[in-house]
Amino acid sequence: MTRWRRPGANEILLAYLLLDTVAYIVNWLWHSLNYHDPLQWWLITVFWTWRVSRGGRISRVLLIIGSGVDCAAAVLAVARSWDLSIATLVVIYAVEVELLLSPPVYGRTRPAPVLARARSWLQLFGRPAWWLLPWGLFAGVMVTLACLGNMHWVAIPGCRPSASDTCTALAEGYPLRWLTAAQNMPEISKGALLRDSTQWALASALVLYLFFRRPAPSPEPAD
Numbered sequence: 001m002t003r004w005r006r007p008g009a010n011e012i013l014l015a016y017l018l019l020d021t022v023a024y025i026v027n028w029l030w031h032s033l034n035y036h037d038p039l040q041w042w043l044i045t046v047f048w049t050w051r052v053s054r055g056g057r058i059s060r061v062l063l064i065i066g067s068g069v070d071c072a073a074a075v076l077a078v079a080r081s082w083d084l085s086i087a088t089l090v091v092i093y094a095v096e097v098e099l100l101l102s103p104p105v106y107g108r109t110r111p112a113p114v115l116a117r118a119r120s121w122l123q124l125f126g127r128p129a130w131w132l133l134p135w136g137l138f139a140g141v142m143v144t145l146a147c148l149g150n151m152h153w154v155a156i157p158g159c160r161p162s163a164s165d166t167c168t169a170l171a172e173g174y175p176l177r178w179l180t181a182a183q184n185m186p187e188i189s190k191g192a193l194l195r196d197s198t199q200w201a202l203a204s205a206l207v208l209y210l211f212f213r214r215p216a217p218s219p220e221p222a223d
Contacts (some may be wrong), residue, residue, distance in 0.1 A: 006117040009108035010053060012124065016063075016099045017049050023070070023092045030085040052100075057109040060100060068094040075206065077177050078199040079160055079192075094206060100127050112155070126213030136208055140201025147174040147196065175199070 071093035
């Protein structure tokens with residue numbers, strides 16, 4: 001029990017594998033992300049995780065890249081999917097990246113392995129700066145507005161074409177079209193605007209956290 005309270009590389013990698021199993025089950029049940037052969041990729045992840053436990057540096061890098069790509073894919077599906085399964089996947093993949101970046105796992109894959117244990121599970125995660133949340137929200141709003149440059153003609157629901165009017169309107173926004181100009185009258189879909197803004201704010205906050213987080217405290221030498 002003490003080993004789990006003060007996790008080392010083996011416990012962290014086991015937790016990583018359990019989280020990836022949960023992500024696989026969520027994808028299998030709800031088809032949140034359309035991956036081809038998810039079971040095959042899960043088996044590859046199991047092998048790479050085992051290699052990291054044996055000191056494999058390349059395998060650790062591949063796992064970090066894979067979890068980062070999965071996290072980005074989940075974040076970019078937030079607006080379109082807008083359900084609990086996507087939010088769950090975002091959290092899981094973000095935690096996976098943090099676990100792989102933790103000092104005990106990094107120490108295991110160094111040329112001269114360093115056996116170390118964190119004082120607690122919370123110590124594995126870098127501390128976010130106080131300004132990260134407001135700036136993440138601000139950046140999300142700016143990206144949402146910048147996406148107004150993405151335009152597309154859409155059909156107006158319930159419209160009947162006449163000699164003077166057409167049943168198409170220019171819609172703007174990405175990934176959801178939240179601003180429409182029908183007959184020169186702008187219409188804003190509040191739901192689509194909220195979903196777009198949430199997606200880009202979440203993406204911005206994660207990027208800021210990745211680059212500006214405060215490093216976690218140094219771990220203790222393993223007993």
